[in-house]
Amino acid sequence: MILDCHAYVGHYCFRSLRYNDGGGLVKLMDREGIGLAAVSSLNALFYRDCQAANEELYRETEGRRDRLVPLATLNPIYPGCDADFERCFGELGMRGLRLCPTYHGYALDDPRSLALVDRAAAQGLPVFVQVRVEDPRKQHHLLQVPDVPVEQIASTVRKLGRANFVLLGIGMQVKDLLSCLDAAVENVYVDICRFEVYSYWTLSLSWLIEHLGVERVLFGTGMPFDEPRISAVKLEALDLSPEDRVKIGGENLARLLTLDISASGVQDGLL
Amino acid sequence: MLIDAHVHIWEEDGPEAEWARQSNAAQMRYAVRYDVRLCAFVTGGRLRAGVEELPTVQAFTRANRFMARYRDRFPDRILPFVYVNPAYPQEAVRELERCVVEDGFLGVKLLRSVRCSDPRLVPLAQKAGELGVPLLQHAGTGPDVIRPGESTTEDLIELAQNVPETTYIFAHVSGGGEWEWEIKALEPYANIYLDTSGSVRDMGVTEMMVRKVGARRIVFGSDGSNCAALGRLLGAEIAEEERRMIGYENMARLLGLEPAGKAGGAL
Numbered sequence: 228m229i230l231d232c233h234a235y236v237g238h239y240c241f242r243s244l245r246y247n248d249g250g251g252l253v254k255l256m257d258r259e260g261i262g263l264a265a266v267s268s269l270n271a272l273f274y275r276d277c278q279a280a281n282e283e284l285y286r287e288t289e290g291r292r293d294r295l296v297p298l299a300t301l302n303p304i305y306p307g308c309d310a311d312f313e314r315c316f317g318e319l320g321m322r323g324l325r326l327c328p329t330y331h332g333y334a335l336d337d338p339r340s341l342a343l344v345d346r347a348a349a350q351g352l353p354v355f356v357q358v359r360v361e362d363p364r365k366q367h368h369l370l371q372v373p374d375v376p377v378e379q380i381a382s383t384v385r386k387l388g389r390a391n392f393v394l395l396g397i398g399m400q401v402k403d404l405l406s407c408l409d410a411a412v413e414n415v416y417v418d419i420c421r422f423e424v425y426s427y428w429t430l431s432l433s434w435l436i437e438h439l440g441v442e443r444v445l446f447g448t449g450m451p452f453d454e455p456r457i458s459a460v461k462l463e464a465l466d467l468s469p470e471d472r473v474k475i476g477g478e479n480l481a482r483l484l485t486l487d488i489s490a491s492g493v494q495d496g497l498l
Numbered sequence: 499m500l501i502d503a504h505v506h507i508w509e510e511d512g513p514e515a516e517w518a519r520q521s522n523a524a525q526m527r528y529a530v531r532y533d534v535r536l537c538a539f540v541t542g543g544r545l546r547a548g549v550e551e552l553p554t555v556q557a558f559t560r561a562n563r564f565m566a567r568y569r570d571r572f573p574d575r576i577l578p579f580v581y582v583n584p585a586y587p588q589e590a591v592r593e594l595e596r597c598v599v600e601d602g603f604l605g606v607k608l609l610r611s612v613r614c615s616d617p618r619l620v621p622l623a624q625k626a627g628e629l630g631v632p633l634l635q636h637a638g639t640g641p642d643v644i645r646p647g648e649s650t651t652e653d654l655i656e657l658a659q660n661v662p663e664t665t666y667i668f669a670h671v672s673g674g675g676e677w678e679w680e681i682k683a684l685e686p687y688a689n690i691y692l693d694t695s696g697s698v699r700d701m702g703v704t705e706m707m708v709r710k711v712g713a714r715r716i717v718f719g720s721d722g723s724n725c726a727a728l729g730r731l732l733g734a735e736i737a738e739e740e741r742r743m744i745g746y747e748n749m750a751r752l753l754g755l756e757p758a759g760k761a762g763g764a765l
Contacts, residue, residue: 242678245702259733362698364642364674420699425528425724427506427521429697453699456733461725464531 228262229462230477230488231455232355233395233418233447234295236287237269237280239360241367244269246451249287253294259455261448262477263294265323265355265484269452271300272330272360278311285319296484298323298355302331303343312343316350322484323347323393325355328379329372335379341386348390353483356380359396359421360452374400381407384415391483395447396421399430405438415439416483418447419475420457424464432465441471445480500764501577501749502529502727503634504669504695504719505536509564522568528724529575532764537634537719537749539579539607540565551610551647555589558582562593566601577753578603579634583611587618591625598629604753605667607634610645615653623657627664632752634667634693638675639683651675651683658690665689665752670721672696672730677703685710691748695719699726704734704744713740717749728764741765 234256236248246255247269256264266288271280277300288295299315301308301324315321324347328335335356344354358375366372377400384392391414394401398421408415417439422432436444446462448455462476481488505525508518529536540561541553553561561581569576580597582590597603606626612618614635626633635657637649651668658666668684671677673696681703684690692707692715707716713736720727731745745765750756 242700362674365640365676365698368641421697423697423723423725425524426697426722427508427524429723431524449699451701454701454703454729454733457699457726457729460729460732464725 230480231264232445234264234266235269267298267325298325300325303339304333323353327357336382353391355393377403416443500534500745503693503717504721505538507538537577539581579605579607584619605632610647614649615656623661632665640675667691670696672698693719695721697723713743716744
């Protein structure tokens with residue numbers, strides 16, 4: 228069984244998606260042999276009050292939380308964020324915080340964002356930073372969203388060493404990020420969706436594993452926005468020991484989300 | 499067995515020789531691992547200096563000679579394509595003919611030297627048709643299609659209408675352009691095939707291509723995003739027969755190779 232750190236439910240303004248509700252996503256996961264996914268809401272990128280999207284996500288995952296682990300998307304510069312935090316983590320039992328600074332209009336290292344990250348870290352919640360959703364080359368003219376700047380990520384990671392950060396959709400700029408940070412950084416995790424195994428255009432996954440460490444590389448697909456089989460091919464193509472394949476394929480994420488996977492088959496199954 | 503319609507190979511000399519050697523070796527590892535034959539071209543080298551877009555006659559001739567030598571090293575894997583700059587119309591036509599007739603090249607690749615609706619491309623496109631080789635054209639629609647000499651989808655349609663006896667391949671539908679636009683715009687033009695390559699991982703591209711233009715006009719390609727290309731083909735919800743057409747049969751037909759791939763590999 229594979230665990231996916233990067234999945235969505237909801238709609239995207241400029242393209243019709245399939246498999247984009249809770250039931251559909253589970254069907255897609257079954258197709259791909261993915262046992263469990265950390266899921267956030269695409270709608271939360273666009274709603275002014277993203278708590279409404281968290282409530283939708285909660286309903287979409289209801290009855291499916293053995294497969295779908297909901298992440299709360301919060302906006303630290305929007306009124307009521309503290310109460311929303313309490314609702315998502317105190318009442319709804321969400322397992323991680325997702326931040327979308329370039330969609331919600333703040334800097335990741337804004338003091339209000341840092342305070343929110345620190346609060347999540349104090350509760351042992353991992354912080355997922357949505358570095359990119361859609362490739363900027365093909366973004367609609369009404370929605371030109373840059374990647375989260377490396378400098379802001381570096382500044383945040385440096386200031387909040389006790390938080391664990393999962394960088395969703397980061398690509399080649401991870402090289403700049405790592406050069407800004409201490410080489411021994413142990414609280415940054417990266418999903419594999421934008422890396423290749425053989426490419427001449429992008430950084431290779433082997434480079435990422437070598438420089439970040441196999442403990443901090445996570446299987447992620449971006450489904451159903453992105454085709455999940457692509458990340459499955461990457462994981463399969465990597466020249467890895469069975470132990471390292473299990474780490475990237477699920478163990479690392481399970482540790483971050485404090486999931487008990489002993490009965491879920493992550494140690495064997497498709498891996 | 500697969501045929502990959504879109505593979506860059508780099509000249510292994512100059513200041514980027516080591517990078518080029520590693521990149522080429524990675525492509526060959528991919529070819530062996532997934533049993534792929536590579537439609538490969540050398541776009542003048544010097545990728546990161548950006549000079550490949552406007553090669554001189556000397557530069558593209560040298561690139562093609564490197565391509566021929568590289569094919570000789572890996573004859574079972576490499577299906578060589580000619581690379582030329584249509585800003586030199588006579589020399590480009592001569593080089594195309596020399597490479598196809600004397601060196602056994604199987605297609606021609608054009609990048610961003612000249613927009614393909616430029617009249618200087620007409621004799622080159624005519625020669626490709628005369629020689630029976632496909633013309634793989636870098637093109638796209640979207641905010642990223644902004645570089646001088648870069649062709650839009652509509653530029654390729656114009657060329658394909660002006661020289662209809664030639665077969666064209668629209669490069670990298672998943673290369674960062676607005677693929678829904680590109681697929682719908684290309685649907686009516688039977689002499690334009692679409693290559694699936696590119697780094698965009700959007701779900702549903704292959705399915706829409708099959709639905710709109712039909713599996714017979716789609717060819718598998720990677721353009722360096724090899725796993726993305728494989729995942730896009732293997733994950734697509736299409737019939738196995740359509741997957742085989744895209745993965746091998748269509749390109750084999752265009753290149754005059756044996757019609758059916760052997761079992762094994764990624765398919």
